[in-house]
Amino acid sequence: AQSVTQLGSHVSVSEGALVLLRCNYSSSVPPYLFWYVQYPNQGLQLLLKYTSAATLVKGINGFEAEFKKSETSFHLTKPSAHMSDAAEYFCAVSDRPGGGNKLTFGTGTQLKVEL
Amino acid sequence: EPEVTQTPSHQVTQMGQEVILRCVPISNHLYFYWYRQILGQKVEFLVSFYNNEISEKSEIFDDQFSVERPDGSNFTLKIRSTKLEDSAMYFCASSEDPGTTDTQYFGPGTRLTVL
Numbered sequence: 001a002q003s004v005t006q007l008g009s010h011v012s013v014s015e016g017a018l019v020l021l022r023c024n025y026s027s028s029v030p031p032y033l034f035w036y037v038q039y040p041n042q043g044l045q046l047l048l049k050y051t052s053a054a055t056l057v058k059g060i061n062g063f064e065a066e067f068k069k070s071e072t073s074f075h076l077t078k079p080s081a082h083m084s085d086a087a088e089y090f091c092a093v094s095d096r097p098g099g100g101n102k103l104t105f106g107t108g109t110q111l112k113v114e115l
Numbered sequence: 116e117p118e119v120t121q122t123p124s125h126q127v128t129q130m131g132q133e134v135i136l137r138c139v140p141i142s143n144h145l146y147f148y149w150y151r152q153i154l155g156q157k158v159e160f161l162v163s164f165y166n167n168e169i170s171e172k173s174e175i176f177d178d179q180f181s182v183e184r185p186d187g188s189n190f191t192l193k194i195r196s197t198k199l200e201d202s203a204m205y206f207c208a209s210s211e212d213p214g215t216t217d218t219q220y221f222g223p224g225t226r227l228t229v230l
Binding site: 044103104 | 119121148150156157158159160163171173206208217218219220221222223224
């Protein structure tokens with residue numbers, strides 16, 4: 001069964017600093033990997049996804065993630081944090097292409113951005 | 116931009132009562148899902164639904180739960196006799212026909228509180 005582990009339930013950065021949110025996965029088959037963001041009182045919004053094409057994936061709002069098979073990682077980064085990035089971030093994995101496939105989520109990382 | 120909507124945003128019920136959570140998926144999507152998130156825990160898959168039947172369900176989705184697509188637009192989750200441990204945020208999601216995309220789009224959630 002597939003799983004993801006997010007290291008750090010809370011991460012705090014200064015505005016303008018690098019954001020790094022960690023995600024490691026476990027999957028018996030080549031995975032599809034996702035990062036979702038949840039702003040207060042809103043649903044989960046897709047930031048980016050990896051589906052076995054380019055290992056460096058660019059998403060919305062300046063975020064990107066790199067799939068590293070050797071490290072079983074899919075860490076999320078953004079070069080310069082903005083106050084509006086404060087939210088909860090979820091890494092998720094699925095192991096089958098196409099629709100109708102369940103996502104397995106990590107426990108989430110709350111990102112705080114300070115002035 | 117099309118979005119998944121859910122009603123109500125917050126539902127309070129007494130233990131043992133039946134509740135129905137409602138979702139309107141994106142109109143051209145064919146796969147539908149329910150997930151839940153107990154406070155402080157992971158987002159967990161409950162069930163997926165395609166072509167008017169359940170595609171996959173988790174161990175959580177026992178006989179107390181049921182899903183239905185009563186018309187061409189709504190997708191509902193029913194809990195027949197709620198328990199205290201059913202208190203959680205319930206998310207609905209939808210995705211397009213498999214083979215085109217595997218991105219699941221999430222609604223804002225319904226917070227269920229069982230007293």
